[in-house]
Amino acid sequence: MRLEGSQLQDAYLEDRCDVLVLGSGTAGAIAAMEAARAGKKVILLEEGKYFAPEVKRNFKIAESVRSLYRNQGGMVAFPWGDTPPVVITLGCGAGGSSALTGGVCFRIPDKVHRHWAKELGLTELALDKLLPFYHKVEELFSIRETPQELRSKGVFKFEQGAQRLGITCKPVKRNMTDCRGCSRCNFICPHGAKQSVDIVCLPKAEECGAKLYFEFRATRLIAKNGKVQAVAGEILDSQKKRKGKFTIHADTFVLAMGTVHTAHFLLKNRACNNSGLVGKGLTLHPAIRIYGLFDEVLNSHQGALQSVYVDDFMDDGITLIAIHVPPNIISVTLPGIGPGHREFVRLSKQMAAFGAFYHDQPSGRVWRGLGREPFVTYRLSSQAKAGLVKACQVIGQIYFAAGARQILLPIWSKTVISSPDELKSLTPETVKGKWFEISSYHPLGTARMGLDRHHSVVNQFGQTWDYPNLWISDGATLPTSIGVNSQEPIMALALRNTLHMLEVGNNRQ
Numbered sequence: 001m002r003l004e005g006s007q008l009q010d011a012y013l014e015d016r017c018d019v020l021v022l023g024s025g026t027a028g029a030i031a032a033m034e035a036a037r038a039g040k041k042v043i044l045l046e047e048g049k050y051f052a053p054e055v056k057r058n059f060k061i062a063e064s065v066r067s068l069y070r071n072q073g074g075m076v077a078f079p080w081g082d083t084p085p086v087v088i089t090l091g092c093g094a095g096g097s098s099a100l101t102g103g104v105c106f107r108i109p110d111k112v113h114r115h116w117a118k119e120l121g122l123t124e125l126a127l128d129k130l131l132p133f134y135h136k137v138e139e140l141f142s143i144r145e146t147p148q149e150l151r152s153k154g155v156f157k158f159e160q161g162a163q164r165l166g167i168t169c170k171p172v173k174r175n176m177t178d179c180r181g182c183s184r185c186n187f188i189c190p191h192g193a194k195q196s197v198d199i200v201c202l203p204k205a206e207e208c209g210a211k212l213y214f215e216f217r218a219t220r221l222i223a224k225n226g227k228v229q230a231v232a233g234e235i236l237d238s239q240k241k242r243k244g245k246f247t248i249h250a251d252t253f254v255l256a257m258g259t260v261h262t263a264h265f266l267l268k269n270r271a272c273n274n275s276g277l278v279g280k281g282l283t284l285h286p287a288i289r290i291y292g293l294f295d296e297v298l299n300s301h302q303g304a305l306q307s308v309y310v311d312d313f314m315d316d317g318i319t320l321i322a323i324h325v326p327p328n329i330i331s332v333t334l335p336g337i338g339p340g341h342r343e344f345v346r347l348s349k350q351m352a353a354f355g356a357f358y359h360d361q362p363s364g365r366v367w368r369g370l371g372r373e374p375f376v377t378y379r380l381s382s383q384a385k386a387g388l389v390k391a392c393q394v395i396g397q398i399y400f401a402a403g404a405r406q407i408l409l410p411i412w413s414k415t416v417i418s419s420p421d422e423l424k425s426l427t428p429e430t431v432k433g434k435w436f437e438i439s440s441y442h443p444l445g446t447a448r449m450g451l452d453r454h455h456s457v458v459n460q461f462g463q464t465w466d467y468p469n470l471w472i473s474d475g476a477t478l479p480t481s482i483g484v485n486s487q488e489p490i491m492a493l494a495l496r497n498t499l500h501m502l503e504v505g506n507n508r509q
């Protein structure tokens with residue numbers, strides 16, 4: 001059963017269930033599906049809208065951005081120190097951010113698993129404990145290597161240059177079946193190839209009896225006698241304005257509103273914050289994109305959005321990954337104004353693009369916002385800045401080795417680089433952090449897992465220290481950033497946490 005706030009007549013709704021899940025993204029959809037499969041009465045609440053897969057698959061890019069991205073893609077982390085504003089992209093709709101991914105899937109690197117298990121003592125997060133869950137989600141979401149024939153001409157150029165420099169490109173795994181290589185994954189796959197949670201999990205949850213409530217924004221946690229009793233909030237109209245109120249009572253509550261909004265919900269409710277850590281410890285994997293301009297036409301959007309990656313520089317905290325979005329999106333990211341910009345747009349069919357992100361230490365924070373949205377801050381560390389400069393150097397050298405005429409960097413005043421020597425002159429000393437154009441797709445860590453209530457918000461299975469019947473299942477719980485794209489780790493942890501929760505109930509472990 002599905003309800004949509006904007007279609008409801010009543011101004012007040014009260015309901016009860018066994019398991020109430022907040023958020024229909026990667027973690028929430030998995031939690032709702034597994035709990036419903038286990039025979040629990042489940043309600044899943046989602047602030048964003050529901051569009052049937054066959055409807056949103058026909059969306060124009062602008063419609064996807066308007067309807068499925070939080071704030072139309074315009075959430076920004078405010079800079080602290082030598083840092084630019086960082087655009088944080090988040091999904092808000094059925095499937096949350098999962099519906100918008102490039103489909104890239106990585107397991108957490110062994111090194112990170114070892115750090116968590118050995119140095120932080122989080123033995124339940126050791127690779128051997130997580131392995132069965134990786135296997136399950138890889139099967140459930142059809143995660144497999146992207147075939148070579150889906151690499152675009154731009155990716156072939158990059159591979160040529162990398163080979164000349166002795167750098168290895170590896171095929172990316174993605175959650176896809178029958179990908180046609182049209183590079184539109186971030187705006188809903190028009191061919192239904194991407195196996196996101198709105199396609200795989202929400203229909204299964206519904207089949208198993210879960211009630212899915214869209215345009216329901218959770219705002220209040222109601223607790224008594226050491227247990228959460230209910231969640232209350234706003235029923236929204238089609239303009240996302242409040243048109244009514246709801247209260248839902250449950251035995252068990254799962255927060256899966258994403259790293260930024262789960263923390264904000266807890267902060268607004270002054271809940272689970274004995275450690276003082278809620279909202280702190282935010283990592284963003286600051287990400288950049290670099291273009292190589294070649295003499296010949298490449299039309300690099302003809303191919304999978306993301307098909308290869310490079311992990312040779314992971315010890316420096318840098319992951320390089322192919323990314324090429326459709327031409328109309330590229331055009332807004334190109335430098336210049338007026339005729340200069342028009343010229344770059346004209347040349348965009350001769351460009352190849354590659355992205356990079358940095359495995360950052362916690363240096364961001366989610367604060368209570370005055371309105372509905374949180375206030376987010378982020379400081380780009382000197383190590384992160386140096387990492388991003390190095391990423392520009394490496395990708396630039398690769399493109400020059402492949403015969404590029406120019407390199408376009410996401411750095412103010414150093415945007416167009418016309419020779420390898422000019423590239424070499426870029427160093428952490430000559431580039432300011434605030435000159436970078438940075439975005440983030442993998443916010444993590446604002447309600448982290450740990451061994452006790454003084455140093456963490458939840459235990460190793462996502463159960464909050466404060467309320468035994470309140471669990472957190474999303475990216476907020478990751479104890480550190482991971483250096484790879486975050487969806488498969490969140491899927492595996494959400495599956496493991498939910499099965500554990502169903503097994504032990506709300507008993508304190």
Ligand SMILES: Cc1cc2nc3c(=O)[nH]c(=O)nc-3n(C[C@H](O)[C@H](O)[C@H](O)COP(=O)(O)OP(=O)(O)OC[C@H]3O[C@@H](n4cnc5c(N)ncnc54)[C@H](O)[C@@H]3O)c2cc1C
Nearest residue numbers: 023025027047096097101102103104218474475485486487
């Ligand atoms: C454009 C884009 C591309 C990406 N590409 C990749 C990729 O290729 N590979 C990869 O591994 N990762 C990728 N990611 C990251 C990945 O999508 C996220 O790590 C993952 O989906 C996070 O899962 P989550 O469950 O924590 O949150 P989300 O999936 O973001 O789900 C949170 C949900 O909670 C809802 N919500 C928030 N507040 C409330 C409230 N008060 N009441 C009710 N509902 C609420 C939100 O609307 C949202 O639907 C990408 C992300 C984006 C935005």
Ligand code: SF4
Nearest residue numbers: 179180182183185189
């Ligand atoms: S590249 Fe195109 S067909 Fe393949 S998953 Fe992405 S949007 Fe779908």
